[in-house]
Amino acid sequence: DTAVSQTPKYLVTQMGNDKSIKCEQNLGHDTMYWYKQDSKKFLKIMFSYNNKELIINETVPNRFSPKSPDKAHLNLHINSLELGDSAVYFCASSPTTGGPYEQYFGPGTRLTVT
Amino acid sequence: AQRVTQPEKLLSVFKGAPVELKCNYSYSGSPELFWYVQYSRQRLQLLLRHISRESIKGFTADLNKGETSFHLKKPFAQEEDSAMYYCALSGGGYNKLIFGAGTRLAVHP
Numbered sequence: 001d002t003a004v005s006q007t008p009k010y011l012v013t014q015m016g017n018d019k020s021i022k023c024e025q026n027l028g029h030d031t032m033y034w035y036k037q038d039s040k041k042f043l044k045i046m047f048s049y050n051n052k053e054l055i056i057n058e059t060v061p062n063r064f065s066p067k068s069p070d071k072a073h074l075n076l077h078i079n080s081l082e083l084g085d086s087a088v089y090f091c092a093s094s095p096t097t098g099g100p101y102e103q104y105f106g107p108g109t110r111l112t113v114t
Numbered sequence: 115a116q117r118v119t120q121p122e123k124l125l126s127v128f129k130g131a132p133v134e135l136k137c138n139y140s141y142s143g144s145p146e147l148f149w150y151v152q153y154s155r156q157r158l159q160l161l162l163r164h165i166s167r168e169s170i171k172g173f174t175a176d177l178n179k180g181e182t183s184f185h186l187k188k189p190f191a192q193e194e195d196s197a198m199y200y201c202a203l204s205g206g207g208y209n210k211l212i213f214g215a216g217t218r219l220a221v222h223p
Contacts, residue, residue, distance in 0.1 A: 004157075031209060041198060043158075043213040055208050090158065100146035100165070100204040103211060105158040 003027050004106040006091050012112045013081055021076045021109045023091030030096045031055075032074040033103065034066060037088040049074055050096070078111075086113045116141050118203050120214035127191050128222050135186040135217045137175075137201030146204040147184040148211070149175055153197045161186075161199070171195070191221045 004025045013019050025032065033056070034046040048056035049068040063079040078085060091106040117140040127133055139145055149161040162170045164177040164184060175186045184201060201214040 033211075041216045041218075043200060043216070045210055045212070048208055048210065050208070056210055092158075094209050096209075100148070100163065101209055102148075102160045102163070103209070107157045 004091055004093055004104050006089075006106040006109050008109060009107065010110050010112075012114065014114055015081055015083060017081050018077070018079045019081060019111070020078070021089055021091075021111070023074045023076070023106055025072055025091075025093040025104070025106075027093055027095075027104060029093040029104070030071055031094045032068065032071070033092040033094075034074065034076050035090040035092065035105075037090060037108070039087070043090070047074075047076075081111075081113045083113050086111055116203060116205050116212050118201050118212055118214035120199075120201055120217050122217045123215070124218045124220065126220045126222065129193055130190050133186075133188045133191045133195070133219065133221075135199050135201075135219065137184045137186065137214060139182050139184065139201075139203050141182075141203055141205050143205060145177075147175075147177055148202045148204065149173070149184075149186050150200045150202055150213075151197050152200070158200070191219075193221050193223060195219060196221045 007022045031050045033048045037043045047066040052068045065077045068074045088108045090108045092103040094101040094103045119138045147164045151161045152158045173188045200216045202211045
């Protein structure tokens with residue numbers, strides 16, 4: 001009955017590869033987010049979707065492409081991985097775009113690029 | 115520009131001591147401010163938000179618009195309070211959260 005889940009939990013890959021991280025929420029929320037936490041623990045928003053529509057797109061390299069097949073899922077695909085992409089990626093959800101609403105976070109996916 | 119500043123990377127105290135984790139913000143409108151906490155090996159979770167003006171686990175935070183601050187306080191720290199604390203600002207629509215760099219609180223026995 002996990003509220004926000006992410007797979008995989010750990011991802012180790014080589015530079016140049018393409019990888020995806022999946023996120024699912026069972027809270028019935030309309031809005032989902034991707035955050036990146038760097039090695040200094042700094043958290044920064046990357047993207048947000050509301051009802052499958054992209055509403056926040058921060059200054060992120062276009063190698064990163066989010067996809068929301070339905071409002072319960074938000075996946076993150078990363079092309080041509082670079083060393084600097086190593087980080088923990090957190091998915092989150094909230095009831096809707098208004099608010100301010102609490103955001104519910106997933107457990108994170110630790111990506112290591114070698 | 116919207117910004118959240120947490121000046122301390124690490125705050126180390128002994129059990130029973132008072133704690134104050136500092137947070138300052140920069141925002142041109144009316145900010146909505148939060149404290150999120152990440153305990154070891156757990157996911158990030160909401161601790162408290164300024165609009166509810168409640169006390170959670172003994173922590174309180176008051177929004178001071180004059181000083182643009184939202185410091186988190188607890189009169190007597192417990193070992194289980196050891197965690198990473200993030201101050202966050204919601205602004206600019208779409209419930210977008212802007213986080214500070216975080217402060218690690220270490221409470222020693």
